[in-house]
Amino acid sequence: MAKQKANLSRIQLADVGQEEDFEAARQKALKLGAVKVEIVDCKREFVEEMCFPAVQCNAIYENVYLLGTSLARPTICRAQIAVAQREGCFAVSHGCTGKGNDQIRFELGYYALQPSIKVIAPWRDPEFYKRFAGRNDLLDYAAQQGIPVSSTKAKPWSMDENLAHCSYEAGILEDPNTTPPEDMWKLTQDPKKAPDHPQDFTLYFEKGLPKKLVYDDNGSENTVTDPVDLFLACNAIARKNGVGRIDIVENRYIGLKSRGCYETPGLTCLRAAHMDLEGLVMDREVRALRDQFVTFNYAKILYNGMYFSPEREFLEDAIVSSQKRVNGAVRCRCYKGTFSVLGRWSDTEKLYDETESSMDTVVDFEPTDTSGFISVQAIRLKKYGKMKQEGGEDLVRPRRESYVKP
Amino acid sequence: MAKQKANLSRIQLADVGQEEDFEAARQKALKLGAVKVEIVDCKREFVEEMCFPAVQCNAIYENVYLLGTSLARPTICRAQIAVAQREGCFAVSHGCTGKGNDQIRFELGYYALQPSIKVIAPWRDPEFYKRFAGRNDLLDYAAQQGIPVSSTKAKPWSMDENLAHCSYEAGILEDPNTTPPEDMWKLTQDPKKAPDHPQDFTLYFEKGLPKKLVYDDNGSENTVTDPVDLFLACNAIARKNGVGRIDIVENRYIGLKSRGCYETPGLTCLRAAHMDLEGLVMDREVRALRDQFVTFNYAKILYNGMYFSPEREFLEDAIVSSQKRVNGAVRCRCYKGTFSVLGRWSDTEKLYDETESSMDTVVDFEPTDTSGFISVQAIRLKKYGKMKQEGGEDLVRPRRESYVKP
Amino acid sequence: MAKQKANLSRIQLADVGQEEDFEAARQKALKLGAVKVEIVDCKREFVEEMCFPAVQCNAIYENVYLLGTSLARPTICRAQIAVAQREGCFAVSHGCTGKGNDQIRFELGYYALQPSIKVIAPWRDPEFYKRFAGRNDLLDYAAQQGIPVSSTKAKPWSMDENLAHCSYEAGILEDPNTTPPEDMWKLTQDPKKAPDHPQDFTLYFEKGLPKKLVYDDNGSENTVTDPVDLFLACNAIARKNGVGRIDIVENRYIGLKSRGCYETPGLTCLRAAHMDLEGLVMDREVRALRDQFVTFNYAKILYNGMYFSPEREFLEDAIVSSQKRVNGAVRCRCYKGTFSVLGRWSDTEKLYDETESSMDTVVDFEPTDTSGFISVQAIRLKKYGKMKQEGGEDLVRPRRESYVKP
Amino acid sequence: MAKQKANLSRIQLADVGQEEDFEAARQKALKLGAVKVEIVDCKREFVEEMCFPAVQCNAIYENVYLLGTSLARPTICRAQIAVAQREGCFAVSHGCTGKGNDQIRFELGYYALQPSIKVIAPWRDPEFYKRFAGRNDLLDYAAQQGIPVSSTKAKPWSMDENLAHCSYEAGILEDPNTTPPEDMWKLTQDPKKAPDHPQDFTLYFEKGLPKKLVYDDNGSENTVTDPVDLFLACNAIARKNGVGRIDIVENRYIGLKSRGCYETPGLTCLRAAHMDLEGLVMDREVRALRDQFVTFNYAKILYNGMYFSPEREFLEDAIVSSQKRVNGAVRCRCYKGTFSVLGRWSDTEKLYDETESSMDTVVDFEPTDTSGFISVQAIRLKKYGKMKQEGGEDLVRPRRESYVKP
CATH class of the missing domain: 3.90.1260.10 (Argininosuccinate synthetase, chain A, domain 2)
Structure with missing residues (x-):
């Protein structure tokens, strides 16, 4: 978050459950010139407001991804805007790249929560991204400047962790056929x-x-x-x-x-x-x-x-x-x-009734009822069958003989 | 399949990949009075026509069930109606109960394939189901009549097997809190x-x-x-x-x-x-x-x-x-x-392009473009935020404080 | 509604706004042997509970039908079951045919409102429907018995009216190419x-x-x-x-x-x-x-x-x-x-903001932002275009030349 | 379309059926400095490729709008890119504002058809839009320069016409409560x-x-x-x-x-x-x-x-x-x-069968079948009714008494 000048910047660290040395992070921020560092414990809000509704609706993206990162972003946005409002900041900032989802998630969150806020996104600022072409340039710069970073060339991927998950992407993972090394996984046992x-x-x-x-x-x-x-x-x-x-x-x-x-x-x-x-x-x-x-x-x-x-x-x-x-x-x-x-x-x-669904008992409805159920459902399908017969199409023969043959 | 009288019945056994002694089944059917027993190998059709399209669209029912039984039914229907047409049968039959899905799947299949067919469903015939109140009555009857059956009182559930799957239901499984015994599972290793x-x-x-x-x-x-x-x-x-x-x-x-x-x-x-x-x-x-x-x-x-x-x-x-x-x-x-x-x-x-999606390179579009993308997406959300502010609703505070509190 | 015997039947007439001589209807019912006739004014409930929610969600069936009959059925069901419960009836009845939607709407309503209720549906009772093959048989019977009916051979269709609509079907309308006669329409001016x-x-x-x-x-x-x-x-x-x-x-x-x-x-x-x-x-x-x-x-x-x-x-x-x-x-x-x-x-x-959507003013977002919006949306589509070019498919040429040519 | 320099610009006019004096438009373009003016008749493609598929799927946006403008854009894009490719242009241009849909439709079309194309959008170019704050400034400029324009201060709205439709927006129409003047409508009789x-x-x-x-x-x-x-x-x-x-x-x-x-x-x-x-x-x-x-x-x-x-x-x-x-x-x-x-x-x-759907005849299925159909459909709803009864909720009473009461 920026207030007037960069050297008056307030740093807000949202604790959404990541395993991080917050005190070291605080010292690092102060050392880099922040006038104030605030660590906000967002774990309860993250679990109750974000993770639990996701459980309630079985949220999943593209059949596989459980949205661990997506869920944390609104909580962090709230914490960040709350601090910005309290401190009277005119702008907020984030460190996301210009190609990912997170920049969008943060900024749309900021704008909805505080429509008048300004957003500073260094990775989309040409002055910045033209100087640092990528991760390695930044690691070099940090080394030169004595800024400690957790990401190293030995762990060639980027991570995002919170109470719900840890993500790994970029670096060697950009080849979709590279199996992640066993020591990459941080949270779960092999x-x-x-x-x-x-x-x-x-x-x-x-x-x-x-x-x-x-x-x-x-x-x-x-x-x-x-x-x-x-x-x-x-x-x-x-x-x-x-x-x-x-x-x-x-x-x-x-x-x-x-x-x-x-x-x-x-x-x-x-x-x-x-x-x-x-x-x-x-x-x-x-x-x-x-x-x-x-x-x-x-x-x-x-x-x-x-x-x-x-x-x-x-x-x-x-x-x-x-x-x-x-x-x-x-x-x-x-x-x-x-x-x-x-x-x-x-x-x-x-709703589940053991007796009723049992194949072995007859309760409340007669098996003959099902005959009627089927007859009525069959009305439309018999018409379909007749139509096919009249059109000379034989439904009894497999339809797609060429389907799986080479 | 029935032709005129029950004692002229033709039996069709569809081989959809179940592990079954088809020869024993044939002998049993002949012994019970069938005039003809035909075993139709449907495995290829089952795989190519049914299982592979299901793979193609990732078919799943209620997020969990892969439809193993549902997939086999159309193949069996086709084989059964093909034999019925060849043999000039006026009716077909199946042994499904009056409470399940399979009766519907078979009969809707029969009716679409041969709209004029008659269906004999003993389990929905009062004469039959009033005599045999459930599985145990039938097992007793089979024992009396010397009819060999695979289902026994020792395996208190019913099974349906084919190349794609094996299902288990009824019997002790009707209590949804009963964990299936380890020896129930037939196909897969523990x-x-x-x-x-x-x-x-x-x-x-x-x-x-x-x-x-x-x-x-x-x-x-x-x-x-x-x-x-x-x-x-x-x-x-x-x-x-x-x-x-x-x-x-x-x-x-x-x-x-x-x-x-x-x-x-x-x-x-x-x-x-x-x-x-x-x-x-x-x-x-x-x-x-x-x-x-x-x-x-x-x-x-x-x-x-x-x-x-x-x-x-x-x-x-x-x-x-x-x-x-x-x-x-x-x-x-x-x-x-x-x-x-x-x-x-x-x-x-x-569609996947390693270079392009890399966080480390800038190709084909400028990071600044994303600023515009976000600004435009934010138009609607800023209005939402302003509307909330004007209405006195503070989006920055968690919305559902009472949500998960007891 | 039946109570023990038919000659103890209670008749409930739901007033859902149809233009009907309710007093004449009452006399007719008493004359036919009803022990009690009750006319229930359901208009308010019909409008407030059924029609207004339909307006709220713009309800429409198959893009054209505004569900006038469907909306009235739940209101009538409620009134009928309420009377049945008050009078201690064990069964309710309706006069719908065995091929239409209304029998289903009434009966599913009855069963949900009073799961133990019995339903008497004469038109699905073989004794009844085998005696009266159709509308004309019934009109003849009514004439013989001196029962006054509004439907006549001169108006060869059936109608259902309520506050929301009037429907016409059957009879000469069964030919979908017969234009309804001008005097059929009852509610609206030509x-x-x-x-x-x-x-x-x-x-x-x-x-x-x-x-x-x-x-x-x-x-x-x-x-x-x-x-x-x-x-x-x-x-x-x-x-x-x-x-x-x-x-x-x-x-x-x-x-x-x-x-x-x-x-x-x-x-x-x-x-x-x-x-x-x-x-x-x-x-x-x-x-x-x-x-x-x-x-x-x-x-x-x-x-x-x-x-x-x-x-x-x-x-x-x-x-x-x-x-x-x-x-x-x-x-x-x-x-x-x-x-x-x-x-x-x-x-x-x-949400609508005249100034903002005006083509003539620039507020709150920069036109250049849209360039970024478009560039980002174009990422996926450019890939699509390149893929087509590489595959030798020329998107610039109309795709379906054979599409509408004879 | 631009080729190297603006004064080598090629103008392409797509005839998608608008009633326009194309010859006057050609003269105007040449007068303004175009080196080549091409009028492409796109009417057939527009009707066959765009309008007819829309008819086939009953296309409609937000329940009301028939997409007349949206349908023309892809046809114009194709014609424009075809000319650009033939003439070897490195860029194309359009005159859409920075707040509307058409800029997006044109540009996404260009990019898909020719991923390498450059787009010149004057209305999003600060040099341009800062000079001309809106429609009136442009009308003044045109008057000064002697450029004939069809839009006048007397017709204070903008129009887009093609074979399928004519649209009117902006100007006095920006007040959504202003009824359009009767003489605005160009195509249809009052x-x-x-x-x-x-x-x-x-x-x-x-x-x-x-x-x-x-x-x-x-x-x-x-x-x-x-x-x-x-x-x-x-x-x-x-x-x-x-x-x-x-x-x-x-x-x-x-x-x-x-x-x-x-x-x-x-x-x-x-x-x-x-x-x-x-x-x-x-x-x-x-x-x-x-x-x-x-x-x-x-x-x-x-x-x-x-x-x-x-x-x-x-x-x-x-x-x-x-x-x-x-x-x-x-x-x-x-x-x-x-x-x-x-x-x-x-x-x-x-599929429509007059005899079958008639209320007056019984064919192919028995009315009693419907009883079974309803009984089976009722299984789930009876459970719902019982659950409500057990929970003390009376479905027979209208649910939303407070719903429409003030």
Whole structure:
């Protein structure tokens, strides 16, 4: 954040759960000329406001990415603008490059939160980016100036960490066919080195929100209910058992493709358990509408930095409406990289009815009813079949003989 | 299939890859009075016509189920109606219960393929279902009559197997909180007993279809290209490494929820590898439209037994159109229940451009352009922010303080 | 509604605004043996609970039908079940045929409202429908028995009327190429005979709900605010000016196509005016999500009789969420069958900004920003263009030369 | 188009059907210093490639706008780039402002067609837009320089015309509550002055494409089949009868709202007739998928200038696939601003079956079947009803008492 002159700059460090030496960061900032350094603990807000709604709607981008970075950005924006407002800053700044998603996420956040704010983006300032052509130039400059940096030429990629995940991209990862080196992954155990015994635990949800985690801790049963503690405990289990690594080529908002590797240990488990519980307690049609419309778009909005927007409010109202009945618990297992479900139940919801769905009993409706159901569904399809017959097309023969033949 | 009288019944057995003693089945049918027993090898059609299009569009039902049973039904329908037409049968029959999805899938298939056909569904015939109240009654009857059955009281669930998967439901599984016994799973190795060394392999795709599998087989490199062989080899790798088990509560078409356990070894790998490749080679917008519209609906249509329908033709045309550029290869790993991607490349597609997406280089567009991009995207969001400010709503403060607090 | 025996039947007549001689209907029912006849005024509930939410989301089925009949059914179901519960009836009945939508709408409504209720549907009872093969048999029977009926052989179609609309189907209308006779239309003036001077009026909305109608009535300005009065006044204007007639072939829920003619005078104006106002005050992205998901599905759910369902509650929550800002007024005109908008404004909403969108002024963003916006959007499209060039496909030449050539 | 220096500029005028004195325009361009002026007749391509696919998918933006301008842009882009390539130009230019949609549509088109092209956009060049603050400054300059312009201070709005439509925006129209003056509308007759007798005509479609128009021309039956002639004849009928005027506030791609008035005479009729025919011949589910995904997105893509894109190719393949069965004819009427349908038929398609949908006959399925259909659909809804009862929520009472009460 800038106030009048650069040498009056205030530095805000958002603690969104990254494992970082904040005191060292503070000293470094002061040494570089900041007049004030503020470290804001955003962990609770990050978990409660960002991660939990993502769990509630099973947010996922392009079928794979759990949005760990995207989720942290709005929380950081809020903290940064709050400090800027308190300190009377006319501008804020960030260190994102000019090709990525994060610049967009930060700036759209700033502008929505404080429409009059100015943004200083050095990496898009020609004076700056013409001087430093890339990561290596910067590392050289830092070395010359005695500025300590965590990124080194020995770890040729960039990372972004928070309570929910750690991301790796750029550097050697830019070749999408390069397998990441085993020592790159920071948060999770290598599945091959994970414990030989599975770890089981139970997650309880109310209105789709994680409410309780019960797990065995060296023989004694542990119960966690505070959102941040629950998230951390879930992280610990998943990290130890190597759960939550992914590696994808994704489509950035600006239209470039990029390769990213991500570790999202606890969130992977919370999301999968939540989704499982929905099978037990959620109405089919509400779920289908939510899947097709809310989940898809909520993820897209987060990814593209549109969190502070009318459409996010609209979708979040829909999330809350969809989760009224998502109450129950899921018994889970982590083992050498795999998350699996062992069982689930709900004390309050009754949509699943063991007797009713049993093949062995006849209750409340007659099997003959299904004949009518099928006959009516068949009306349209019989017409289709007749139409094909009259047109000389034989549906009985496979349609696409040339389809998979070379 | 019935022809005039029951004692002239023709039995058709569709070989969709289930591990079954077909000769014993033939003898049993003849013994029970069938005048003709025909075993139709449908494996190739099943793989090429059903499984491969499902891979092409990443078909999945309710985020979890890979549709193994749903995919086999149309193939069996075709084989059954083909025999019925050849033999001049006026009716066909199936043994599905009156509460499940399969009765619908079979019958809608029959009616579309041969609109004039009659269907005999004993389990929906009161004379029949009033005599046999459930599975146990039937097992007793079979024992009395000396009819050999594979389902026993010792295996208290029902199974459906084919080349793509094996399903388990009913019986003790009807309690959604009962963890399946370890010896239930038939196809896949228990992840805990799977090999300690990962197995790596490479899958090649053309137009989204699996075209080649290369893997190491005890030191020698093996290459498979025939669709059925490729599918079987992929199955073998995944089965040995415990990949493809799921356990869900799903929503049946008739509106009941039911619990199902499924093993889908090879298809799990093929789908995940295909999806990964799409990240590298598919346009973002085509993918988003396909995900939201084709994948969702293709799965729903398959699940609900609407395969032979105008909408399936429509969606399948869209699948083909979407896959023109899905050419390339994915390096994969199976290990103790986990499938993961090690890398991917394409010799022909160029949407991913290492240089361009690199944070370290500036090509073809100026970083300053992104400033304009963001400014324009911000127009709408600044208005939103101003509107909130004028309305006295402080976006900087977390919105939902009551949201996760107890 | 039946109570024990048919001769103890209670008759409930729901007044949803149809122009009917309710007293005559009462006498007729008593004469036919009803022990009690109750006329329930449902007009307010029909307007407030059903028609106004439909206006709020611009509900429309298959792009043309405004759901006049579908909207009335839930209101009638509620009134009927309320009487049945008060009178302790074990069953309810309706007079719908076995091929239409209304039987489904009524019965799904009954079952959701009172899951234990029995339904008597004479037209699906073989004893009944085998005796009366169709409309003419029934008219003959009524004549024999001295039962007065409004439908006659002279008006060879069936009608359904309520405050929102009148529908016409069956009979001579079953030929989709038969133009309805001019004297069929009951509610609206023939556009050719409508007044030669347009009638103008102004509709005010709050949160998407119609709140006030101001119009000129023979020189004096009339203001209506009560929902039912507003709806009736809007109807009167539209009816007089021949607005709201449509003629379509639609797809019934059971899979048959049918031809229907509909008059929906006031609702046509309210919906169109509401939609116009949304252009002025609603965020683009919220509107797009609402259009694609809420409007489409709300209409489908209403049409298919799924009003009393979890998914309707879910969608209605989304409607309310989407309409927070839909406050303002629309100046409208009806003239010889056409509804048009003359102008609109909002005293509270500011998304439209005359100065800002003017081509003549430069405020808040620089035109050069748009260059960046376009450059970034072009990244993906340039790649597409290059790919086509490299593949030898010339985008500059029209793609589909054979497309429209004979 | 620029070649080296401005004084070597080539001018290309695309004739997309606007009523313009092309010869005067040529003289003016030469006088202003152009070295070459080329007038390219794009009418056929515009109709066949752009307007007819829009008819096939009923393209509409924000429920109202028929995309007349958006449709012309890709055709003009193609013509312009074709000339630029032939003449060896390094850059192209357009005269759009920096706040509208057209700059985006043109430039994204140029870049896709010729990724290496440079674009000169004077209205986004500070040197230019700082000198001319708006329309009036330019009119003054033109007057000073003796440059003849059609826009005058007497017609205080800007227009864009082509074969499909004429648009009006800016100037006095920027107040969304200003009713356009009657003499603004250029193409269509004022409905109040339109003929007192309706004009009827018949449109024939094959695969969703207009193939023949038959109409009465002063007593003799006229038949038109050539696409351009058909479009022009349809325009003539609609213009004479005042059909196709709209007035909306729409959301521009850059996030601003703007008010536009549009006349789209022929296209309004072609689209409405096509949509009507689809009711008769198109499968319900294909139509629903097409409506929700293809129509919505095709319109959005056109509006946002993404015509030359992978997603447009994808959607256009889906359009073609959806229209295989859209064969038949529609009898239409235009009268004083209203388009209406009098009837429709198809010689080849059989999905509509008069006998079958008749309420008076029983064929192919038993009315009792519908009981089963309803019973099965009711399973889920009965559960919903029971759940509400158990939760103490009375569905029989209107849900939203506070909903419309003040």
